Amino acid sequence: MPVIPDDNRFESDPADLLPQDPGLPEGWVAAAPDGSDRPTVERLTELLRAHERAGRGWAGAGEEDVLVEVSDRGLTTRENLVVRDPAGRIQAWGSVHDRAEGRMLFVHIVDREIDERLADRCSDVLFEWAEAQAKAVGEARGLAVQQIDSGSFADDERQHGWLADAGFDRVRTWWQMSRSVEAEEAELVPDPARWERNGVVFRLVERQGDGLPSEADLRAVHEVLEGAFTDHFNSAEETFHEFIHRLREDPGHRWDHWWIAEIVDGGGEPEPAGALVGTVSESDTGTDGSYVSYLGVLESARGRGVATGLLRTIIADAASRGRDRVGLEVDADSPTGADGLYTSMGWGTKYVTESWHRDVTVSQQ
Template sequence: MTSLLLDPDLLSTALPAGWHAALPGPDDVAELHALRARHEVAARGAESAGLDATRAELTGDAAASRAHMVVRDASGAARGWATAQDRAAGRVLVAVVVDPELDDATGDEVAAVLFAWAEGAGVAQARARGLTRTQLDSGAFEPDARHQRRLAAAGYEHVRTWWQMRRPVVDSDHGLRPTGPGVVVRRLDREEGAMPGTRDLAAAHDVLEQAFGDHFNYHEETFDEFLARLRSDPGHRWDHWWLAELVDGDEPQAVGVLIASASTDAGGRAVGSYVEYLGVRREARGRGVARSLLDAVVTDAAERGRAYVGLEVDADSPTGAADLYLSSGYTTSYVTQSWHRYVDVR
């Protein structure tokens, strides 16, 4: 049955009269971005994703791991959009966007169709990996009770809360502060304009895999998957990767990694930096590694003339990360939730 759910014609039979489901293409980028912007403004009062991100997801490098479906009303206007991303073995990211201008009954109907399609797409992605079971990982803004109700109706459960935090960059952030004792922070080695060498990239991947092994919802990601996913982000920059090494032994030991991206405004200008990853191996925690890496990205943002540094943190993190960010001047801008559902591959 799940394979049939991938058929737009079958999905169309479950929609209001005259409505239809279709596969989106390059010509739909602007309209779907506007749809997502309306959803975000209604849900939390501001847009989150930029046009470049929407374009990358639909037509750029980020499209390779994603499947999409759009729902159009009788006039042909896009009223709903769903994405299923093969994020890692056993984990599929599901995003469902419903036009907030629809009445609740119609919106519920559209959401149910899109969540059913996403289940089929997620099962197909898991089957291609040879899996027998997979997690469907979706989310909601904390104030958006309507979308949370639709997630629950689709069989998802609220499992985690995340703080989306931001710190303004100020004049005193110019000039890198001292690192912790025995700690050196550096950018990955690379030639001008080239990507870093395999040794540093592999070290960064290894550190993150070890650092996040005890974190919520950890799923192992291969080196190739890791690189391909990060490079597909339109905000990716090779000079936004830092390694932290302990240098008080015989050889430098990579123990921490921070990977950031450029946050752009509506005109495509880089106005902030966003911490995609900050991980420290367990045996090196408590030596100032995380704070030294944070200082590096803040100093870098100041030197580039950016206004802020943003990041996401697990509200229930067992590592005390939230306390570190609060003590470093970060405050919560808004709150999101993770909702999960598990499905068998048939």
């Protein structure tokens, strides 16, 4: 298996990035959170869930989603900042993620109950810190410009205003789609673990004696997805080690949710042509779902039903596990027409999110 990256390029001490007086009211402080402190994790989870309820009407995040950002494992590629009031209560949280070369993700959350003036000041501190982190990570990677990629729910006007005021541009819209799953759909394919149709084999990544997947198969998945998304919006090259580390961080990660599609009708060695990485999607209702984290098909194999076959596979797999839904995200502005395939197979839009970007000039010494 690939090693976990240990080259955090961020500045870990907020005091090195923020002015001595960041402009917070007396008694308020900005500092890095302790991800091993349970009350801290519980409070960040509370903030995240309130942010989701305000933005889309319901909350889905749990403590595992927070731990991805603040635990020791998460900090190999991330840093965090919290703003505490005089009582020590966390009122704002920012997290930055060195996602890939030239692309830094930024989570920005401010409590929904505090005074508007205080909320604005907390927001300003998070943005100031994120800009400084963008310069740090960009300089460490040797870049002239570092992108900050943040997001918002489509109906969250408060977040839109803060992002716009901080110099971000709304650049993309994403449909978060879901499809119900019926028990009888377990028969959609002969066997989700392996089946064949029209010269294409759909199979799970191979597992070794210790239960871990074949590195050759994982590399095949990475190469297919890199090739399939080369011309897609905001595509950034990601190394194999970065890719595997990031996907293993997902709380819903399972190796038995990774599929490869191979062309086998040429008479030679099977040729990887498509890949689907799925995860478990938990729910407060107690019924799990499946989620399509990645679905990619190489251009040379398009038109052969590879994407449809992979989608039918994860639907059948979900049904066989007693799950009630399969979710996915689609670029609302994609020229590929992928949304037409999803709609034809029963997916509908559940809510909408947006990408907001800002390019930061990196000071090169």
